[in-house]
Amino acid sequence: MAGRVAGTVVFDLDGTLADTSADLIAAANACFQARGLGALLDPVADALIAFHGGRAMLRAGYARLPADTLLPPGAEEQDYPRLLDHYATGIAVHTRLYPGTEAALEQLATDGHLLAVCTNKPAALAEILLRELGIRDRFAAMIGADTLPVRKPDPRPYAAAVHGAGGEVARSFLVGDTETDRKTAAAAGVRVALVAFGPEGEALTRLRPEAMLAHYDELPALAAHWLGA
Template sequence: MRTLVFDLDGTLADTSADLIAAANHCFCALGHGDLLDSRADALTAFHGGRAMLRLGFSRLDVPWSEDDVDAQYPRLLQAYADDIDRHTRLYPGAERAVETLHTLGIATAICTNKPEALAEDLLRRLGVRALFASLVGADTMTTRKPDPAPYLAAVARAGGTAARSALLGDTETDARTARVCGVPLALVTFGPEGRGVERFAPDALLDHFDALPDLAQRLLPEA
């Protein structure tokens, strides 16, 4: 079974505004107001909750430490869970493209560094959970991307094999994951970095989901 594994945040769906809002909820509760901007800081949002907290704290003219980040992280997760899909949308053409992959005999899976329960909830709310045969999140296993284990588990749980799989992502973490797993890599160009992701030397770039079926056929040719 040919399998295409998707990253979630910044690849399948634009989650940045809701992630930034959750981080700002923490800063507002501390009396600092909104320290992050949903547009300017979108790239940091796609690197996770702790990255957003570090960026916000770095903008304060007061000392802070990783203890402050650790203290706020559970609060960020709860704020995010409470309002996970206010602004989040699938990227244009994503749902149709995944459905087309299935008609081509290509299984689809999710491998994300978002906590599994949050990823499951978000995909259900977006109405696309049933389109993916497996989902492996940040806490599904004892390691997360770019460790190869989560990616390999996502492929296996979708009924595929690593030798006939490829990864679609948007960050250096995805590039490192594909490299360590020895699988083809495509990176999207509609995220905050645009075509800046070319520096990670992917096998292909995806400018719009309408082009995904043809791209997948090139990365995963039939035996």
């Protein structure tokens, strides 16, 4: 139909496009080690904690300390910016795109869909990571945690990502990996596809998303079905 606005596919970043958990946990452990506490988080066993954010990792580590361990007042506020600094210098040491990501992005673009990122990662770090992974130029818009005064699951960052890419919210959907993404899509009034290959795996079916992706190979067909090719 003439004048029809292209459909937009919006992606979360951590746990959706790439497995960033090991580098995130390394940054948190660097903060703990600087205090002489050792590495309190395990890069495999604690992968899910990493996707809840820097502060969540710090709190999880502090909670594992013996009861008689005294932390100075404001330890979290002191360590959080240090964590971000550590992470910025080692942002793509272990991080890898999930299988099929690049091919799916290429096919979506070939099919005429607009692409954007909406993440709760600080925008500057998200920009660095997307460039390091070699996929920044695939996205017409990128909205981070601090781009607006609010973050997901508020729907405004999602709408900003869609509009920034040149699309319309009514012809868009979100690809994510967490309950936050499910809530964001619901608040924005759009559908969500959650990835089964992310940190929570098939357990995300409990959130009753409109679709679950077992592999990125499935995404272009889903986008064609939901948005039209």
